[in-house]
Amino acid sequence: MPTIAITGSASGIGAATAEELRRSGSGIIGVDLRDAEVIADLSTPQGREQAVEGVLSRCDGALDGFVACAGLGPQVDDPGLIAGVNYFGTVALLDGLFPALRKGKDPAAVVVSSVASTHVTWDENPLAPLVQSGDEPEVDAVDAAVAAAGEYRGQYAYAASKNALTVAVRRRVPEWGAAGVRVNTVAPGSVETPLLRAGEADPRYGQAIREFVAPIPRHGRPEEVASLIAYLMSPRAGFVHGAQFVIDGGVDALLRPGRF
Ligand code: NAD
Known part of the structure; x- marks a missing residue:
């Protein structure tokens, strides 16, 4: 039975993914703030370490799959927290679990980014200079980087964190491919989850x-x-590596028909 770790497994896309993969015969190690096999807060370095250790101790050091769903939406009024969970929390788990994925069977990872990752370019991403070193910047630096967006700084931080995340995944593609571990991103548009409902209420x-x-x-x-994530995690997607899959009901094609 394949063993797959999923962050954000308690709600929304993560919970649906855990259910689908469980149904098709995988053992799931959920990671979340609550209702999960591993309880950990991915906004802090200590929580990320606990998450990695919790997963490794439950899979005996060999992991067949990893799905990164945990994330915060644009309505969260703390740019540092958005960057902390969406970017630094996800990248810490990707890198922390990579050695175990290398030992897995047909190993694959999927990272849930967002169609918002295309709303800024990497060249103009305000977080780009702050994430280059790999160290998490001070919260004040993240606040300052997105301050120009005023009351919409949450949206700016969200788009920037997801753009940086997709870039981080793409940069790992050569090393991960050589190690036999596939990794792809999915970029959803609006999906009916508590995160979207919080945005609608904002x-x-x-x-x-x-x-x-x-x-x-x-x-x-x-x-x-x-179901898209389950396909990407399966051996049927054996040659799919380093790609971003938009799943947004056609919004990206509507807004940017000439850019893909
Ligand atoms: P959701 O709120 O239903 O689920 C997110 C999960 O992440 C929750 O279970 C939450 O507890 C967990 N989480 C949040 N902060 C955490 C932390 N500090 N440590 C550990 N776990 C934490 O939201 P969702 O819509 O299912 O979102 C899943 C992913 O999809 C997110 O990365 C989100 O950015 C992305 N996304 C969602 C939409 C949408 O419209 N719903 C669109 C594009 C991208």
Whole structure:
């Protein structure tokens, strides 16, 4: 039975992915703030270490898969926390679990980024200079980097954190490929989860989220993202490596038909 670790397994896309992979016969090690096999806070260096140690102790050092779903949305009014969970928390687990993935069977990882990763470019990403060293910057530095966005700094930090995350995954592609570990990202648009509902309830973002109509005129369902992730995790996707899969009901093609 393949053993797969999933962060953010208690809710939304992570919970749907855990359910789908369990149904198809995998053993799941969930990592979350609550209701998970490993309880850990990915916003802190200590919590990230606990998460890695908790997973390694439950898989005897050999892991067949890793899905990184844990994340915070744009409505969270703390850019440092958004960057801490979405970028630093995810990258710490990717790197911390890589040695165990190398020992797994047909190992693969999927990182949940966002279609927002395309809303800034790496060249203009305000977090790019702050993440280059690999060390987490002071919270004040992250605040200052996104301050120009004013009350929309959460959205700016969110897009920047997801852009940096997709870049971080792509930069690992040569080493991971040579080690036989596939890694890809998925980039969802609006998906019906507690995170989206919190955005809809936010006075700054709610109206835009509620009124925007995608070419497929509804929000995605967590199970739809989970089935894409399950495919990418399976040996059927054996030659798929280093790619980002948009799953957004056609929004990216609508807004940027000439850029892909
Ligand atoms: P969700 O809020 O339902 O689930 C997120 C999970 O992450 C929760 O279980 C939460 O407890 C966990 N988490 C948050 N902070 C954590 C921390 N510090 N330590 C450990 N776990 C933590 O949200 P979701 O919509 O399922 O989001 C899953 C991923 O999908 C996120 O990375 C999000 O950015 C991304 N995403 C979601 C949407 C959407 O519309 N729902 C769109 C694009 C991308």
